[in-house]
Amino acid sequence: MASYRGDVEQVFRALGDPTRRSLLDALLQDDGQTLSALVSRHEMTRPAVAKHLAVLEEAGLVVAVRRGREKRHFLNVVPIREIHDRWVTKYTEAWAGGLTELRRDLERTMEKVFEIYIRTTPERLWEAITDPAIRAKYHFGAGVHSAWEPGSSFTMEHPNSDDPLVEGENLVVEPPRRLVQALRTLWSPQAEAQGTTRVTWEIEPVGDSCRLTVTHDQLGEDAPAELYGGWPMILSGLKTWLETGETLTTPGSQMYGPS
Structure with missing residues (x-):
């Protein structure tokens, strides 16, 4: 996996694909899913879903964690927080409401x-x-x-x-x-x-x-x-x-x- 180092352009590129946004939506609804669970929610092959997840991981938007024999995928809100800190308070507080709602959604899981x-x-x-x-x-x-x-x-x-x-x-x-x-x-x-x-x-x-x-x-x-x-x-x-x-x-x- 390529190293994510706060590259905002990389985050935006990852979010630019509707399929990857759909995967993030799925994790937003149920965080910590396996690859198999995500494949079952999308009309894509397993390699295709894995490829999109790799892009999201490289952007820092998803973190893959081993849990025994399974690898679970978690939404990582830190890059969004960094974007907020860099731009929101400078240009438009209107964005803050949307990010607050996103954070509220991300807080559904207990890990x-x-x-x-x-x-x-x-x-x-x-x-x-x-x-x-x-x-x-x-x-x-x-x-x-x-x-x-x-x-x-x-x-x-x-x-x-x-x-x-x-x-x-x-x-x-x-x-x-x-x-x-x-x-x-x-x-x-x-x-x-x-x-x-x-x-x-x-x-x-x-x-x-x-x-x-x-x-x-x-x-x-x-x-x-x-x-x-x-x-x-x-x-x-x-x-x-x-x-x-x-x-x-x-x-x-x-x-x-x-x-």
């Missing part, structure tokens, strides 16, 4: 997978994820605190809050490649009522960049969108800070958690 390419090293990316001062620059002002050892606890705290916003346990700590965390979100009664969910950070070097994949799973069927809806903005902010040293000032940047 969310996000992928982004960042021009940096694995070590610097790991530091940006685990250092409280850096984390606060792109995670709505909240820093993360932990000893970063397997089985250690962690908290996320915002300077405007007297209590932790998130608390949990580090299940797997493998710097600078993999971090798996069980967490409880505490910033609202609705979020807290959902109990424990899991977030997995996976870093893979690709040339002079890194592919970062974030999977948020073990979400209940009634999990509110505030638990996981803000990952696209968080990851866009992480990419922007690592590549430019600047912080995003998009709507929601003052919020406490990923929503």
Whole structure:
């Protein structure tokens, strides 16, 4: 698969084909489908569907994840978030309503997978994820605190809050490649009522960049969108800070958690 590195033209080319848009619509309705399931929904051969999926993967709009013997395909909203951050607030807020509706549709499934390419090293990316001062620059002002050892606890705290916003346990700590965390979100009664969910950070070097994949799973069927809806903005902010040293000032940047 070719590396997606924020090439907006590549995203637009992928979206220009009606068949590929139809595949995205199918994933929007039921995320995490196998190739066989997608073939059954379209009057195309299996190789034809696979070819279109490959184009969508190259553009970063679809992420393929192995689940046992199956390969499932997930919509990745991060490129859309990047387009929003680059143009919407500059030219037309009218687009924002459509993107909000799209995000609402994408939040139907209880396992969310996000992928982004960042021009940096694995070590610097790991530091940006685990250092409280850096984390606060792109995670709505909240820093993360932990000893970063397997089985250690962690908290996320915002300077405007007297209590932790998130608390949990580090299940797997493998710097600078993999971090798996069980967490409880505490910033609202609705979020807290959902109990424990899991977030997995996976870093893979690709040339002079890194592919970062974030999977948020073990979400209940009634999990509110505030638990996981803000990952696209968080990851866009992480990419922007690592590549430019600047912080995003998009709507929601003052919020406490990923929503």
